[in-house]
Amino acid sequence: MNKLPWRVLVVPYYLNRYARQVHVLRVALAFLFGLLLTVWTGMPHGGWMLVTILIVLGGVPHWGGVQRKALERMGGSLLGALAGLAAIVLHGWSPYACYAWMLVVVGFSTWHAQGGGGYLALLTGITLVIVGGLGDEPIVEALWRSCNVLLGSLIGMAAAATLPLRAMDSWRFLLADNLREAALLYNRIARRLPVEGDAALEQFNARLIRMRGLLPAVTQESSLAHSQLDQVQRCQRGMWTLLDRMAEVAETTPALVEEGSPRRAIVLALLRAAHALRFNQPQLLEQPLPAADNPARMQWPSHCHWLVAELTLTVEELRQNLQRTLPQLIAVPPPARSLVRRMRGVGRGTNQAR
Template sequence: MAQSESNPAAVRSVPPPRRARSRLARIWRALASPFYRYRNARLIHGIRVGLAMMASILATSGIHIPHGIWASVTVLVVIGGLQHHGNIRKKATERSLGTLLGAGIGLALIGLQALTHSMALTYVLMSVVAGVCGWHAIGKSGYVALLTAITMCIVAGHGDNLIDTGLWRTLNVMIGIVIALAFSFVLPLHATYSWRYRLADNLRDCANIYTQVVRGEPADSEVLVPAFMRMNDRLVQLRVLMPSVAKEIDVPLARLEAIQRLHRSLLSALEIMTTGMERYERQIVQVAFAGRGARVRESLLATARALRFGGARHPDVAARALRPLDGEESYVHGGERRAPGDALPEPSAVPLAPEMQGPYWLGLRVEEQVDLLRALLLETEPRWNIERASVHRMA
């Protein structure tokens, strides 16, 4: 009887398997989180390159494919210095095209050398091809031209390689491209996420600085200078990311450029408001925008939240956050009804004292830039909100 009573207790002491499953689920959710991958991008990229290198070794030397080192070299060329998925796909496409062209030229040179037995002719032709590739390397398709010349040398050597050597090396280069592409899909690091999160950080900082200005708080240079340095650094990083983002989400680069221009103008206007105004001018801004500062701040924070938290679990949260706030469909400004995207009236439309016109105009420009930036992001949201787009494709 005692033994039968102790069995249920022993059974209850065993931890349920549900805990282990929930722990694994939490780990998987962390790895699948775009923000987690963004915060640990360098670590993930390093692990991915190491695993891709191991795969290239096993796929070639592991089964004794001759000249397998060129597969590993190709993996490093394609994926080594590029962490974003769009860049890797672009580099792999260019590498494939350059490899095919270079391999074809290299094999042709090997065949020509076998027919003519003229090393001088082979050297001259290789030099001519290298010169043509060098001319095209300074241009839009520079990487393709450069890879064509490099692959020609890998396949043909100086024209003295055997035809089977050239074919094996071509095969190894293609194996390396396939491996690099395959590993680019493992926990992909999209440039779009980096673009979104950096822009969200800047907009959140802009909201904090703008709030200080409209409240008339004194500008502390020891705080503001580092803040603007961080925002300007992010602005430069966003510029670098734009070509990759345009390819990943299929948005015209001109549209991203418009967002970047408004972003840059907003930072410049805020910097003038914080450092270019005297104390009495900041007090004028405080009076003039007493009822409007909260709206601009909320617009900036809502836009930052949309960029940061738009995700697969709540795919429509970004679009909802970017839509006009409650009561914002149209509001009265100087006796005139205006929609959020409409142009703001000029300061001359409102009777103002001369000393108020400059600060007032600058404040209006900030408000207008925030509205236009928000409208552009709402227009392109179905593209940059990758999680929502993937959910719609699955549906």
Template sequence: MSSADSDPVMPRRTSANRIFRAITSPYYRYRHAKLLHSVRVGLAMMVSIIATSGIHIPHGIWSSVTLLVVIGGLQHHGNIRKKATERAAGTLLGATIGLALILQQNLIGSLWLTYVLMSVVAAICAWYAIGKGGYIGLLTAITMCIVAGHGDNLIDTGLWRTLNVLIGIVIALAFSFALPLHATYSWRYLLADNLRGCARIYTCLVGGAPLDPDEQIKTFLELNVRLVQLRTLMPSVAKEIEAPPEKLEEIQRVHRSVLSALEIMATGTLAHADAAARAAFAQQCGAEAHAVRAMLLAMARGLRFGGAARFLAPKVVLARVPGSALALHLAPELQGPYWLGERMIEQVDRLRALLLETEPNWNIERHGAHALLTPTPR
């Protein structure tokens, strides 16, 4: 029998298996977040139309309007529970106020009183709309107008619209949790991209290769954009993984310090040095530079694939050259960039330690599965 006959043949994945694997993959959902969110909202819209127009519920359009208001802008899992609850609460409160306005209009019959009351409610909602929990105030005013109109709606119209609002809320909350994009994954992948970018820039700087000015500006712009995106994700990440916010803040601070050091090195004396000076600088950095690059890439891979062991190596020996010995190897104008590089290495090592310390929190695919498999002690 030939060896080819004895080798096991791996079964080919079916199209359904490939689609299921892609949709359930966190990285796929991160790369196609807008597509998945649009599909989710589109399916929810279809369900709302069928649930109202399909059984001829009057004023069914307001179910779809409520649906879009509640989940139209929600993506990350950490936002969904809080924001959806706020929006649902505001919608219910607005529907209640709208019905109350219709009742008082039917009892008193003064349109001007209704207009004044609606204006007062709108002013109060505007007060609370600016600040924490602002969605509640905003949606209270919007739903009040949907249900009551300008106070001239009939009570049965208000009740039907209230029912449609409730239907829209239920559908929105149900679809809010369908294949959510965890903010933790977005945070990890963005940080991994920045660490790879830092590794590329650092390799060019300490390797003696000059950076193209236009490419340098573009690269640092991309790094800073991702840095800002990481900042906006931190509240959602803290809710999802129950990590101490101060730890995430320290990771962000150290990350920012690494970027600042690289930008100073890229635009300072080293950027204007001649080829001989660059070669001397590269020789002085030596194996330490390769270790730093390996550490940055190892952290990026660990964040991308969820492997904590990658953070354990390589370890960088810091500040091995005494300050007095720098003059023997480098020109005076390059001692500053070398010192800055040493401080950047310390920050990289600190970042590695922070990520390793918080790995049980952010590595949700590994530790989340372990928690499900571990029986709860009685």
């Protein structure tokens, strides 16, 4: 029991299980660090550092989102700070030239904020106003504000990397829960046991929707292409549809529990895949499912024969996708280790250049 709090901070399963508590903890620690740094050093305009920490870290729990938002904020802050400093310089020459420059930058940032620029473009215009004001701000204060924004972004990234809540871990744990749910639901349907199919399928679909929202962050955290993850999503959606239809017709036919039915093989494959995802054991995905029986060759095929054949093909396709995907997810290093490797690589490159 004494080791549990420390396990929460290092094991991905516990990090995701207590994601809200971990997120609150790291936001509080990052904010406290920024506050102490501001108070101890007497850094001017330290409030902008604290605001940046909350913007970068507060609303985006996963590392992929934090990293993207921090990089966009740092890029937008740099561009906006340069534009603000240019506005101050222009104001010393002509206030009208300063105002014209600000309108051009704001129009440019607004235009690109509606396209691919997004948050970075919008933040460029915001930082222009923060740093430059109306052009009559002292340059020293503008530089301090820019410095605080950059420091806040770095502190937010450091906190997210130290206590990493990765979207890829959340995605695979949700997938493991769905596969286990599908195995238990299909087994009960096939054996004609009481089952709350609607409730189970609603939970299945709710996890599927959450997984869909995690895909952009997963692709950023890992080397996986969006198409690879989308194939897994489609297989899950196919299973959901098949189980929904099975629950409707299974009561009127015994096809799912006949001798030679692939029920046990399908259930075992789903449970093994769920275990492989949760405990990083890709070797459990090596055994393929037996080939599905072709209902067209049967004398009296029923609805369930066709559904079971389709489910067998869907589960086998999912197993093959996970067999390729899971090792790539496991190979992704934790954010802190990845940052250290990058810093070492930069240091080695500098030494070799010297």
